[in-house]
Amino acid sequence: MQWTLVIPLKPLTRAKSRLADTAADGVRPGLALAFAQDTVAAALACAAVADVAVVTDDRLAARELGALGARIVPDTPADGLNAALAHGAGVVRRLRPRVPVAALNADLPALRPGELERVLVAAGEFPRAFLADAVGVGTTMLAVAGEGELRPAFGVGSRSRHRASGAAELGLAGVDSVRQDVDTGEDLRAALALGVGSYTAAVSAGLLIPEP
Numbered sequence: 001m002q003w004t005l006v007i008p009l010k011p012l013t014r015a016k017s018r019l020a021d022t023a024a025d026g027v028r029p030g031l032a033l034a035f036a037q038d039t040v041a042a043a044l045a046c047a048a049v050a051d052v053a054v055v056t057d058d059r060l061a062a063r064e065l066g067a068l069g070a071r072i073v074p075d076t077p078a079d080g081l082n083a084a085l086a087h088g089a090g091v092v093r094r095l096r097p098r099v100p101v102a103a104l105n106a107d108l109p110a111l112r113p114g115e116l117e118r119v120l121v122a123a124g125e126f127p128r129a130f131l132a133d134a135v136g137v138g139t140t141m142l143a144v145a146g147e148g149e150l151r152p153a154f155g156v157g158s159r160s161r162h163r164a165s166g167a168a169e170l171g172l173a174g175v176d177s178v179r180q181d182v183d184t185g186e187d188l189r190a191a192l193a194l195g196v197g198s199y200t201a202a203v204s205a206g207l208l209i210p211e212p
């Protein structure tokens with residue numbers, strides 16, 4: 001099964017506000033872009049991924065992620081994360097109504113193509129499935145294998161919402177790189193320990209990462 005990924009990215013100047021303690025205002029936009037570049041590059045290198053659509057209104061991110069091979073979908077609803085995901089999935093499905101679609105966060109800088117492949121193969125066993133994030137309260141991936149709607153309910157505490165909505169929770173072990181989203185300095189330290197991609201490695205080199 002070959003998936004189309006929908007990756008949302010908010011304007012870089014507003015992104016990653018919870019990293020303010022770790023990265024100054026002038027650094028955070030570049031860090032958010034680097035996370036997205038590493039996420040998109042790993043996604044495009046995944047054997048189970050046919051293509052990647054990034055939903056964003058950020059011009060710099062659109063240019064850089066488009067150069068990696070992502071399709072850019074303007075965030076025309078501009079009504080938050082879940083509206084952006086529903087819009088992106090809708091744009092993809094208008095051209096190919098039954099294509100398997102998965103929403104993936106743009107802040108997975110340690111993402112490994114082989115681990116993402118395991119997650120997508122497992123998701124293909126269910127009509128609708130999701131993967132909880134590393135801290136266990138959020139979601140990093142929500143997938144629809146058949147004709148159904150994505151019905152995204154991302155945001156703080158999304159794991160319990162996705163579970164309550166009837167999506168199957170994937171209980172896979174050994175897919176830490178797909179679970180490790182980066183919202184805080186502590187998350188960044190955990191991602192660096194897993195091993196981040198080259199874009200994040202370059203930008204984070206000068207940062208003071210919190211000690212455990």
Ligand SMILES: Nc1nc2c(ncn2[C@@H]2O[C@H](COP(=O)(O)OP(=O)(O)OP(=O)(O)O)[C@@H](O)[C@H]2O)c(=O)[nH]1
Nearest residue numbers: 008009010015016017018055075080081084105106
């Ligand atoms: N296109 C789009 N993407 C969004 C929007 N809001 C959030 N995202 C993306 O959704 C994912 C999770 O977002 P959040 O955790 O809410 O925001 P963040 O910028 O990552 O972090 P904080 O500012 O600390 O909340 C990231 O990939 C964001 O870039 C939105 O309104 N539109």
Ligand SMILES: C=C(OP(=O)(O)O)C(=O)O
Nearest residue numbers: 138139154155156158183
């Ligand atoms: C959007 C989410 O992630 P976070 O707010 O943790 O980045 C989520 O977990 O649904």
